[in-house]
Amino acid sequence: MAYPQHTTTGMTTHPDLTEMRERLERTASSSGAIAVEGLILLTGVYTAISPWAVQFSSQTNITVSNLIAGVTTALIGLGLALAPERMFRLAWAIVPLGFWLVVSPWVVTPTHGARPGIVWSNCLAGGVTALLGLIAMGLTVRVARQSPR
Secondary structure, eight states: OOOOOOOOOGGGGOTTHHHHHHHHHHHHTSHHHHHHHHHHHHHHHHHHHHHHHTTOTTSHHHHHHHHHHHHHHHHHHHHHHHOHHHHGGGGGGHHHHHHHHHHHHHHHSTTTOOOHHHHHHHHHHHHHHHHHHHHHHHHHHHHHHOOOO
């Protein structure tokens, strides 16, 4: 008994695929997108080094939290800068990282509380991170909604 062979080509042969990639590449290489990518990278680096810059590295839990969140944000920013056409859909992950930075001083250090420097540093870095993530997401949505020309 012979079984019918089904060949599916998927989206790789879709005629609009190349046009969508070109639009994404144009948006990702615009000056606004480049600035957002660089700011995401810098915010991630600041977040990673903030325990030593603000001098709260003796509090291990918040130090590890900031280090992980900062390195993750910086890596996403670096990926956006190096391969925007592949990484732009990951921009949504930056927003929860920003929110985590804002609430982490109270979540990670609930027993003895966080010093004002930790709170200010994390709230500022978290707010900027979340805002930049929303801007990067907006760029992605704008590309997806543009009509073909």
